[in-house]
Amino acid sequence: MTTDSSTTLVAGVDSSTQSCKIVVCDAATGRTVREGRASHPDGTQVSAAAWWDAFRTARQDGLLDGVAAIAVGGQQHGMVTLDDAGELVRDAMLWNDTSSADAARALTAELGGPRAWVDAVDLVPVASFTGTKLRWLAEHEPEHAARTRTVVLPHDWLTGQILAETGGFTEWTTDRGDASGTAYWSPVTEDYRLDLLRMAFGRDVEVPRALGPAEPAGHAGDLLVAAGTGDNAAAALGLGLEPGDVVVSLGTSGAVFAVHDSVVGDERGEVAGFADATGRHLPLLATLNAARVLSAAAATLGIDLTELDRLAGEAPAGAGGLTLLPFLDGERTPNLPTATGTLAGITRANSTPGHLARAYVEGMLCNLAGCVNALQRNGIRTNRVLLIGGAAASRTVRTVAADIFGVPVVVPEPAEYVARGAARQAAWALSGDAEPPAWDVPVAAEVQPQDADAGARTLRRYREVLDATHPDRSAEDGAAQQLG
Numbered sequence: 345m346t347t348d349s350s351t352t353l354v355a356g357v358d359s360s361t362q363s364c365k366i367v368v369c370d371a372a373t374g375r376t377v378r379e380g381r382a383s384h385p386d387g388t389q390v391s392a393a394a395w396w397d398a399f400r401t402a403r404q405d406g407l408l409d410g411v412a413a414i415a416v417g418g419q420q421h422g423m424v425t426l427d428d429a430g431e432l433v434r435d436a437m438l439w440n441d442t443s444s445a446d447a448a449r450a451l452t453a454e455l456g457g458p459r460a461w462v463d464a465v466d467l468v469p470v471a472s473f474t475g476t477k478l479r480w481l482a483e484h485e486p487e488h489a490a491r492t493r494t495v496v497l498p499h500d501w502l503t504g505q506i507l508a509e510t511g512g513f514t515e516w517t518t519d520r521g522d523a524s525g526t527a528y529w530s531p532v533t534e535d536y537r538l539d540l541l542r543m544a545f546g547r548d549v550e551v552p553r554a555l556g557p558a559e560p561a562g563h564a565g566d567l568l569v570a571a572g573t574g575d576n577a578a579a580a581l582g583l584g585l586e587p588g589d590v591v592v593s594l595g596t597s598g599a600v601f602a603v604h605d606s607v608v609g610d611e612r613g614e615v616a617g618f619a620d621a622t623g624r625h626l627p628l629l630a631t632l633n634a635a636r637v638l639s640a641a642a643a644t645l646g647i648d649l650t651e652l653d654r655l656a657g658e659a660p661a662g663a664g665g666l667t668l669l670p671f672l673d674g675e676r677t678p679n680l681p682t683a684t685g686t687l688a689g690i691t692r693a694n695s696t697p698g699h700l701a702r703a704y705v706e707g708m709l710c711n712l713a714g715c716v717n718a719l720q721r722n723g724i725r726t727n728r729v730l731l732i733g734g735a736a737a738s739r740t741v742r743t744v745a746a747d748i749f750g751v752p753v754v755v756p757e758p759a760e761y762v763a764r765g766a767a768r769q770a771a772w773a774l775s776g777d778a779e780p781p782a783w784d785v786p787v788a789a790e791v792q793p794q795d796a797d798a799g800a801r802t803l804r805r806y807r808e809v810l811d812a813t814h815p816d817r818s819a820e821d822g823a824a825q826q827l828g
């Protein structure tokens with residue numbers, strides 16, 4: 345695609361769990377001009393150096409030529425530890441590493457229980473959050489803990505590398521959106537809770553300065569480097585969310601979120617009251633199991649994702665009574681870090697590839713329906729669900745989602761919304777305006793519920809299997825009832 349010399353270009357990066365994606369956009373309109381990508385290594389503990397390697401691969405062949413500003417959206421929560429020389433102490437522990445589940449339970453009790461945490465930082469610790477990983481490090485790797493001078497997040501680290509490459513690095517920075525996922529930055533006080541950080545790690549440790557939404561992190565030569573943010577806050581910025589919009593993101597993680605004007609204060613502590621990238625709030629629930637549930641189904645059946653889509657679409661709603669609890673990688677919502685998946689209700693009649701494909705699609709979506717319920721319970725309106733992430737490409741996922749959620753499902757035109765949100769932040773920082781530029785979000789499909797009764801029945805059955813299989817999970821989690 346060509347640009348004339350008067351076009352100002354900005355770039356956004358999505359440094360996500362599985363890959364690094366970069367988009368270059370027209371700062372005024374958001375039109376995508378160029379894109380690049382590279383893979384990240386698999387695993388829940390990964391060297392942050394691999395993210396820098398992937399970034400450099402993704403930007404090769406002049407991808408960033410002529411770009412005036414850049415920002416990084418990154419997977420949330422990952423613990424990146426640095427020593428006195430700024431070198432990496434160990435591999436980063438990612439959001440989906442559940443080693444710190446015991447630490448999360450201990451920290452919750454030490455402050456006085458879930459309510460005390462909600463009052464302090466608008467969330468209750470689970471294994472994903474950075475503070476729990478610091479506790480794990482202090483307890484399990486005291487030598488690494490002793491060498492740690494600074495702890496930063498994935499997007500902070502990549503932002504620092506972009507600046508350092510040209511000698512523009514002066515200090516570690518983050519933003520309020522990503523900082524709010526640490527469990528030691530508070531959207532209530534808009535500042536770090538260094539007492540909670542000390543409680544987690546056992547001593548003080550340096551943290552990055554939290555920048556305001558349009559505040560630059562610095563300059564890499566002529567390139568303005570904006571604050572960046574967590575990937576979900578970046579997606580919200582890329583999608584330009586309105587009141588009544590709830591995003592269901594089906595990427596490596598499942599994420600359900602909305603933009604909100606105030607702190608959430610969820611009584612049950614299920615909704616994490618993160619901050620967003622515009623100065624508002626981003627109530628969010630996340631699951632460890634989303635798009636990869638479908639890859640697992642495809643691998644089990646020995647087929648590709650297109651065939652899985654076809655099979656699941658032709659099978660009956662409810663999969664003939666076959667129900668999957670999709671906890672293939674443990675689970676975060678509901679908080680079952682050591683759980684495994686369950687396939688219930690197997691009969692000879694439903695022992696077909698189609699029923700199995702359908703059960704995997706439905707199981708993934710029923711778990712996320714519980715997350716949408718939890719937002720609703722906290723007064724967050726759901727007029728429509730915006731479906732994004734890799735698995736939103738599946739036609740069957742779209743139609744089953746509309747029936748299970750019981751509200752219209754809007755699928756924005758496939759695009760890298762995290763990277764686009766980061767690019768929009770870069771354009772905002774470059775402009776110095778009070779608001780980010782207005783960029784259109786074209787809609788690819790809008791799917792109305794076709795058989796909401798069948799969706800409700802599928803949810804009821806899912807809830808029964810969940811209750812029977814995990815009776816001891818936090819009693820009143822928001823699992824599985826239809827909206828509306």
Ligand SMILES: Nc1ncnc2c1ncn2[C@@H]1O[C@H](COP(=O)(O)OP(=O)(O)O)[C@@H](O)[C@H]1O
Nearest residue numbers: 360361362595596635638649733734735737738
């Ligand atoms: N048509 C499809 N049906 C189901 N899953 C898909 C489809 N296309 C891609 N995916 C899955 O989407 C995932 C990647 O989603 P993405 O949102 O890019 O991930 P990330 O959260 O790492 O950014 C992969 O697990 C891939 O298998």
Ligand SMILES: O=C(CO)[C@@H](O)[C@H](O)COP(=O)(O)O
Nearest residue numbers: 360361419420439596597630
């Ligand atoms: O932990 C969360 C949100 O709290 C995840 O959403 C991570 O931010 C990872 O995102 P992806 O790499 O799956 O996009």
